[in-house]
Structures are given as C-alpha cells and as structure tokens.
Amino acid sequence: MDERAAGTRASVEAVFREERGRLLATLVHRFGDLDLAEDVASEAVEAALVHWPVEGVPARPGAWLLTTARRKAVDRLRRDQAYAARLALLAAEAERTGGAVPEEADGGLPDERLRLFFTCAHPALPAADRGALTLRYLAGLTTQEVARAYLVPNATMAQRLVRAKKKIREARIPFRVPEPHELPGRLPGVLQAVYSIFTEGYAASSGPLLQRLDLAEEAVRLGRILHRLLPAEREVTGLLALMLLVHARRDARTGPDGELVLLDAQDRGRWDRDMIAEGEALAVAALTGGPPGPYGVQAAIAALHDEAADAASTDWPQVVALYDVLLALNPSPVVALNRAVAVAMRDGPAAGLALLDELAGEPRLRAYHPWVAARAELLHRLGRDAEAADAYRRALELAGTEPERSHLRRRLAAVAPPER
Known part of the structure; x- marks a missing residue:
C-alpha cells in the first residue's frame, strides 16, 4: 500500500468512526432495518476507499458516506421484491424531503442518533442485549470485542445480537425518541449502556492492558452527544461529568510498562486539569435544581478525589457522606x-x-x-x-x-x- 492510499484509508476509518452512529441511525430511521443499514454503511466505506484516493476527501465526508449508503440501500431494495412496500415508503419520503441529506440544525446533531440510543436501550429487550447492541452499533465495537467485554464466546455474542435485532423487528419496537412522560423509565437504560462502555474502557475486564482508552473516549463522545441532545436532563449531565472527572486521570493510572498505579500513588500532575474543570462545572449543574441522581453523586465523589492534592488530604468524611446518599439511591x-x-x-x-x-x-x-x-x-x-x-x-x-x-x-x- 503506497503512502497516499494508506493516508486515504486512515481518513476513511477516522470519518467512519466519527460518523458511524449517526450514519447507522439515519439509515435505520429511513429503512427500518439494522442489518441493511450496517451492510450498506460498510459498502459505502468500501466505495470511499475506491473514490477518495482519486477524487480527494470530500468537504463533507459524512454526507458523502450517507448519500452513497442510501443509494446502495435503494438499489438493494429494488432488487428484492420482499421490500417493495418499504421502497414505496422510501419513495414517498424522498419526494417529501427532496432527497436531501439531513442537515445538522443549529450546529447540533440530528435526532436519528438519539432514536438509535433509545432503540438499543428499549425495556422490551433483555438488559444484557441492550448493552451489547449499544456497544456494537453506537460504540462501533466488533462482535468479537463486545463478546470480550461480556466474557462470552464470539458465537454466543453473535447469536445474542441476532436475537436482539430480531426482537426489535418482530416486536415493532419504535425507532423514536420517547415522549417526555416516557423518559424517566427509558433514559436510565441509555445512560447505563453508555456507562458500561466507559467502565470497560476505564478498567478492561480482560486482556493485556488495564485500560482501553479508545473505548473510554468513545463513551465520553457518546456522553457529549447525549448531553447536547438532552441538555436539561440532569442525570445526562451527571454521567458526562463523572466520565470526564475519572477519565482525566487516565495518563497517571499506568506506569511506563503499563503497570497499574493506584489512586494514592498517582502523579497528580499528569491529570488533565482542563477536563477536570469541565467535569466539575458539569457536576455542579447536575446537582442543582432538584434531588441528586446517582450519576451526579458519583461525579461529586470523583470531583473530591480530583480536587485533593494527595490521597491523605482528600475530604474523606464528605466522600463517605456522599456514598451514604449514593447507597440510598442505588443500594x-x-x-x-x-x-x-x-x-x-x-x-x-x-x-x-x-x-x-x-x-x-x-x-x-x-x-x-x-x-x-x-x-x-x-x-x-x-x-x-x-x-x-x-x-x-x-x-x-x-x-x-x-x-x-x-x-x-x-x-x-x-x-x-x-x-x-
């Protein structure tokens, strides 16, 4: 592979990683099928590897991938008579919207991503399946990586994912953001799924490394997306604060050879102070305006650790008091x-x-x-x-x-x- 081709592949991979969740969400919203969405998204990436080295990386690479994937989905649907009704709906939708690629409104993200969050975390699915779907389709892990996170064989995880997708299809689980009165019952599952991704990144369940930084950073990215989409939800704010305050210590948690460094022995000069400041501000917001939630309380505990000059000077009485509150909320x-x-x-x-x-x-x-x-x-x-x-x-x-x-x-x- 020559240098230009290697650079193009790196660009495609970077764009796909950043756009994956949005791309899949938009395709699922339009076509109603996770398998089809995943297949045509992969085909769009393959097309990018062919065209971008010749034509250059487009100004809006995510939109290019989406447009290409949609065309491939339409082609596949036209060849498959079983999808005739779905194709008719697609044509009606295309006529209504002019076939335009969805634009970001006010610099934000389209609701499709949030719909996919809630589809993956629907209460009709078993808890383990919700987490697995989120890891696979929103965090972008491979089936093998999801299997490792859950400590199950690859074949078992593949079957679990197939079963979950079948349940979504057969039970007609709606691909939508819940109504306001439904959020209290649905949002905790979404937050738990994102936090599960972060936890696996912060402290890997197995393998040669203590941390999987790419996974932790992906969870933080997902948390930021949720916070931008649901800024008034205090527990969304609390979760993002918690992840930032903990992730800020990442560079000090291992030594030169990857060995574990416990909190009391970490070089706190290596902690990310900008990330801590952001997390502290979010923690204050999460604890303001009503009774505290579990993520907000955990963020407050993390902030106390981050504020201390060393382990001995940590405000341990306050930490215990916060754990008392957390234990009442989450025993x-x-x-x-x-x-x-x-x-x-x-x-x-x-x-x-x-x-x-x-x-x-x-x-x-x-x-x-x-x-x-x-x-x-x-x-x-x-x-x-x-x-x-x-x-x-x-x-x-x-x-x-x-x-x-x-x-x-x-x-x-x-x-x-x-x-x-």
Whole structure:
C-alpha cells in the first residue's frame, strides 16, 4: 500500500468512526432495518476507499458516506421484491424531503442518533442485549470485542445480537425518541449502556492492558452527544461529568510498562486539569435544581478525589457522606464496597474491614476481585499478613487483566515473600 492510499484509508476509518452512529441511525430511521443499514454503511466505506484516493476527501465526508449508503440501500431494495412496500415508503419520503441529506440544525446533531440510543436501550429487550447492541452499533465495537467485554464466546455474542435485532423487528419496537412522560423509565437504560462502555474502557475486564482508552473516549463522545441532545436532563449531565472527572486521570493510572498505579500513588500532575474543570462545572449543574441522581453523586465523589492534592488530604468524611446518599439511591453491593473503602480511609482499616466482611454473603462479590483485593489490603494494614496472603492469592485467581495480576503478585510478595 503506497503512502497516499494508506493516508486515504486512515481518513476513511477516522470519518467512519466519527460518523458511524449517526450514519447507522439515519439509515435505520429511513429503512427500518439494522442489518441493511450496517451492510450498506460498510459498502459505502468500501466505495470511499475506491473514490477518495482519486477524487480527494470530500468537504463533507459524512454526507458523502450517507448519500452513497442510501443509494446502495435503494438499489438493494429494488432488487428484492420482499421490500417493495418499504421502497414505496422510501419513495414517498424522498419526494417529501427532496432527497436531501439531513442537515445538522443549529450546529447540533440530528435526532436519528438519539432514536438509535433509545432503540438499543428499549425495556422490551433483555438488559444484557441492550448493552451489547449499544456497544456494537453506537460504540462501533466488533462482535468479537463486545463478546470480550461480556466474557462470552464470539458465537454466543453473535447469536445474542441476532436475537436482539430480531426482537426489535418482530416486536415493532419504535425507532423514536420517547415522549417526555416516557423518559424517566427509558433514559436510565441509555445512560447505563453508555456507562458500561466507559467502565470497560476505564478498567478492561480482560486482556493485556488495564485500560482501553479508545473505548473510554468513545463513551465520553457518546456522553457529549447525549448531553447536547438532552441538555436539561440532569442525570445526562451527571454521567458526562463523572466520565470526564475519572477519565482525566487516565495518563497517571499506568506506569511506563503499563503497570497499574493506584489512586494514592498517582502523579497528580499528569491529570488533565482542563477536563477536570469541565467535569466539575458539569457536576455542579447536575446537582442543582432538584434531588441528586446517582450519576451526579458519583461525579461529586470523583470531583473530591480530583480536587485533593494527595490521597491523605482528600475530604474523606464528605466522600463517605456522599456514598451514604449514593447507597440510598442505588443500594448495590459494589457501592457498599466502595463506601467501605472510604470508611477505612476515614476511620481506619478495622472499620473498613468490618464493613467488607458484612458483604461476604453477596453473591455478586464472591468472584469480584476488587472486593477480595480490598480485604487483602486492609488485612495487611492490620498486620494479619497470613490472611492477607490468602486473600491476595484469591484475588489473583479472579483478576482479569495482566496489569492487575502483576500488581497483586507484587502485593502478595510483600506480605508472603517466597521461601528461599
């Protein structure tokens, strides 16, 4: 591949990554079929790889891809008699709109993207299918990457995606933004899907790397889109604030060799202060004008960490107080775990360990290595190194990424040095 061709391919890939969600959303809105939309979007990319090296990258590359994909969809529909009725609707719509490519209004984004968010997160779909669809069609992950995020075989994930798309089609799940009275019941699923993308990017479930920065950045981008489309929704603002305040630490979370660096040991000079400032302003907005929501409270906790000069000077009493609020809003074992760690920082390791031990009966935590590792650390601080070593060994069995395993091996060696 010559240098020009390589540059063109990079341009096409960059445009497609940026435009993917909007392109698919517009095509699904027009043709009502996710499979067709995905196929013709891929064909449009292939056409761009042929034409752009000769003709140059167009001034509006996203519009070029959309126009090309629409033409290919129409051609396919004309060849397939089963789609005759759909094609008639398409012709009527084209006549009404003049066949124009949808323009962005007031510098914003067309509603098609938001419609796709709510279609993927429709409550008629199982929760796992909603997240998988969002990862696949809005974050742009491959089926293999989605399977890895969910820790399932590729074939299982492929079947799940097929099943979810079939459910959308057969149940006639509407491709639309919910009415205002429907938003309270539907928006949390959308936000959870985006946050699931971010969580996998922030702390990968498996693999050689601690972070998948491309995935975390994609979640932030999706969060910005949602915030632009729903600026008055405080939990949308809270989610974006939370992601920015956490993502601001990305460069300090790993060392030169990719090793894990815990929060208390991070070089805070490497944190992104501009991103923190933006996140703090959004967190204030999310907590203003009514009762706090879970994402707004989590953003406030993240802001307290980001404001502190070091771990010791963190306002731990306020962090615990915010976790009390969060636990009332979202009484999950993971929130209880995080609160216990904060209590340990405020009141000492014995107090934190007592709270962690109260969670021992939670099924979701038994195979959750952060809970096991937190117990190991507090046991070590209390001088109970034999118990700490056992806990570190168990956490090592459960950890999913190599940087986490390397960190746990170092901690294990510190409490139970290998015999000579």
